[in-house]
Amino acid sequence: MASSVVSFSKTQIIKGGDITSIFDLLKGYGRVAAITGKNHFKVSPNYEKVYDVLSSLGGQFVIVSEVEPNPTVDNINFCYDILKDFKPEVLVGIGGGSVMDTTKALALKLANDGVDVWDCVEGNANPENALPTIMVPTTSGTGSEVNRYSVITNKTKIQKRALRSPAIYPKYALLVPSMTLDMNKYLTATTAIDALSHAVESLVSKNSNPISESFSEKAIKLILSNIFVAYNNGNDLVSRESLQFASTLGGLAIDITGVGLMHAIEHPITARFPHISHGQGLAILFKKIVEHSFMFNVEKYKKVADAFGIKVRGNNDMVVMHTIIDAIDYVIAYLGLNKTLSDFGVEKSDLKYIAEDAIIYMGHSIASSPYSPSKDSIEKILKEVF
Amino acid sequence: MASSVVSFSKTQIIKGGDITSIFDLLKGYGRVAAITGKNHFKVSPNYEKVYDVLSSLGGQFVIVSEVEPNPTVDNINFCYDILKDFKPEVLVGIGGGSVMDTTKALALKLANDGVDVWDCVEGNANPENALPTIMVPTTSGTGSEVNRYSVITNKTKIQKRALRSPAIYPKYALLVPSMTLDMNKYLTATTAIDALSHAVESLVSKNSNPISESFSEKAIKLILSNIFVAYNNGNDLVSRESLQFASTLGGLAIDITGVGLMHAIEHPITARFPHISHGQGLAILFKKIVEHSFMFNVEKYKKVADAFGIKVRGNNDMVVMHTIIDAIDYVIAYLGLNKTLSDFGVEKSDLKYIAEDAIIYMGHSIASSPYSPSKDSIEKILKEVF
Numbered sequence: 001m002a003s004s005v006v007s008f009s010k011t012q013i014i015k016g017g018d019i020t021s022i023f024d025l026l027k028g029y030g031r032v033a034a035i036t037g038k039n040h041f042k043v044s045p046n047y048e049k050v051y052d053v054l055s056s057l058g059g060q061f062v063i064v065s066e067v068e069p070n071p072t073v074d075n076i077n078f079c080y081d082i083l084k085d086f087k088p089e090v091l092v093g094i095g096g097g098s099v100m101d102t103t104k105a106l107a108l109k110l111a112n113d114g115v116d117v118w119d120c121v122e123g124n125a126n127p128e129n130a131l132p133t134i135m136v137p138t139t140s141g142t143g144s145e146v147n148r149y150s151v152i153t154n155k156t157k158i159q160k161r162a163l164r165s166p167a168i169y170p171k172y173a174l175l176v177p178s179m180t181l182d183m184n185k186y187l188t189a190t191t192a193i194d195a196l197s198h199a200v201e202s203l204v205s206k207n208s209n210p211i212s213e214s215f216s217e218k219a220i221k222l223i224l225s226n227i228f229v230a231y232n233n234g235n236d237l238v239s240r241e242s243l244q245f246a247s248t249l250g251g252l253a254i255d256i257t258g259v260g261l262m263h264a265i266e267h268p269i270t271a272r273f274p275h276i277s278h279g280q281g282l283a284i285l286f287k288k289i290v291e292h293s294f295m296f297n298v299e300k301y302k303k304v305a306d307a308f309g310i311k312v313r314g315n316n317d318m319v320v321m322h323t324i325i326d327a328i329d330y331v332i333a334y335l336g337l338n339k340t341l342s343d344f345g346v347e348k349s350d351l352k353y354i355a356e357d358a359i360i361y362m363g364h365s366i367a368s369s370p371y372s373p374s375k376d377s378i379e380k381i382l383k384e385v386f
Numbered sequence: 387m388a389s390s391v392v393s394f395s396k397t398q399i400i401k402g403g404d405i406t407s408i409f410d411l412l413k414g415y416g417r418v419a420a421i422t423g424k425n426h427f428k429v430s431p432n433y434e435k436v437y438d439v440l441s442s443l444g445g446q447f448v449i450v451s452e453v454e455p456n457p458t459v460d461n462i463n464f465c466y467d468i469l470k471d472f473k474p475e476v477l478v479g480i481g482g483g484s485v486m487d488t489t490k491a492l493a494l495k496l497a498n499d500g501v502d503v504w505d506c507v508e509g510n511a512n513p514e515n516a517l518p519t520i521m522v523p524t525t526s527g528t529g530s531e532v533n534r535y536s537v538i539t540n541k542t543k544i545q546k547r548a549l550r551s552p553a554i555y556p557k558y559a560l561l562v563p564s565m566t567l568d569m570n571k572y573l574t575a576t577t578a579i580d581a582l583s584h585a586v587e588s589l590v591s592k593n594s595n596p597i598s599e600s601f602s603e604k605a606i607k608l609i610l611s612n613i614f615v616a617y618n619n620g621n622d623l624v625s626r627e628s629l630q631f632a633s634t635l636g637g638l639a640i641d642i643t644g645v646g647l648m649h650a651i652e653h654p655i656t657a658r659f660p661h662i663s664h665g666q667g668l669a670i671l672f673k674k675i676v677e678h679s680f681m682f683n684v685e686k687y688k689k690v691a692d693a694f695g696i697k698v699r700g701n702n703d704m705v706v707m708h709t710i711i712d713a714i715d716y717v718i719a720y721l722g723l724n725k726t727l728s729d730f731g732v733e734k735s736d737l738k739y740i741a742e743d744a745i746i747y748m749g750h751s752i753a754s755s756p757y758s759p760s761k762d763s764i765e766k767i768l769k770e771v772f
Binding site for chain 2: 003004005006007008010012013014015016017021024174175209210211213214215217218219222242245246248249252
């Protein structure tokens, strides 16, 4: 009688020619709020297009460009205070993971009398409804446009955790490849590593199934065959489009399985050291996590190898493992992300707190991973990437 | 401003331990109708389990075991007449493609005052709502449990066409691998070829995108690595489970892209010769369609080759094509489906009517295929498999 949900996402994915495609999706809404980042979007030519679309709808609208990187409870509350009297009927999130995650949290807060989003993170509040949202990703990493996660930082508790609720599935994910052309080399690199990590973590997860595998395997192939072109020629729309799909596929994959050990250790790092970008944090950990985890589920890692284009049959398991690690190493070094924790000012004395945090609030991600290390073992891994 | 919908399915996929998992999905419904096939299911031990679950719900229920293979408008009307006064709140379809497609058509008819389903097929009626449905597939071919198609035969018009409507997305697809153990060798073979054809046709479709590709590629791999075991040992639950997932993935793939040329020619064949099973009809056409289509989109067929495990790089295109064809030929022969149209009593004089039918009512599937032949060219293909 045991049963489990195999697919979750209720988001309709739309491929748009350009940003004006949101016009069709917004028809019938009288009060629209667009949420964007604090700096970048306001100077982009797309800002004007969004403004024109919203104006042409004939209803009322606001554009809230107040989202900070790594959105905090305070930042979400700040945006909420701007919006609560406006009473929007729909939210449009145009930006990267931070913007989309904030938009989801606001959708929940606005529909539930300003519910405390951290209560939702901790499961003390579980609202069942949220405002409808439309997501327009401008980076290709998070996959937040299609799943039920909103990653929020609590500065008081020094924690970075995901709010998980079926209520915050976006109504539409509008994929417009040209919206990702603005990413610089560093953002292209770090977001691609985020997407790659979602795909790999999902593929080896204890919760994986053939549907999540289909997303992960395709995402890995798309990332590895497009990241070098997009990194070197940011205006190449074909590789940008492929990376955008890969990111969405990664988001669909972790929606089914959740993330794994790498994210479990990374969140506590960037909760304490928010100047390290999420993708860079993952890049620091990536190959060590594979090295420590491989032997715990060789069959699942062979699927990773296969998606990487690495010959599995006829090769010794250890050869397969080292070839995966070498491939990851090569990609990360090529993208300029081969760093250590100490490069970013992390002190050796911080490592035990990071390991402790992982155990305290990322336990479910550790438990679903092939290798589920203790606090001491996590600290050992951290020392290896220090 | 051009935009297109990339993903359609709204069906929640649930993996069940056994058939009693439907209990949780049916909670809250007072009037339940289960739809099954005419013969097989009533003698299966699962019938009793379904009866017990429905009884234990505390509401009213009926089990309508009246669905014929290749459901006709008349058969749907017959089931409708049984159900209309009962006024079910939810329909449970337990069976193969015919049962699930009938259940979808009934869901539409019951929610819309007995609307003529053929009017819906032809687009003259477009109801926006249907009763909620729960699908429990007992074969692994159609993928109907997750998409918006219901294939219906009109005996008067001698046509077999799909009713396509977002209204008929099943609410839940309940995948219970053990429910497919009952399939005999022939049904295992023909349904696997149906699922394989969905995956291949979707992968080469003009409408394909990376999300549909992820479904197709995974489905192809799962089918090719599990069909021989399932065919030879029908009780092997691991291969049954993999084929069930493959079928669902194929159903998700064609939900995005539609089917292609092979189905466009096959439907007119089995509309006229319903004693040929759908999978057998596809098996007759399969390699010839690849042969005629390959050169029209070599890049997409290379994705087929890759999913088949065929080495693409370093091989001449024609070598790749012949290797795909040889692989298809091998699988079909192994499964005992290497037949011709004349083996089933089709006359040479029938071929021109079949070709004409394909043009008349399967035009959209022809148009989305890499190769979009004229009536005469279709007749030529039919002569080659005669």
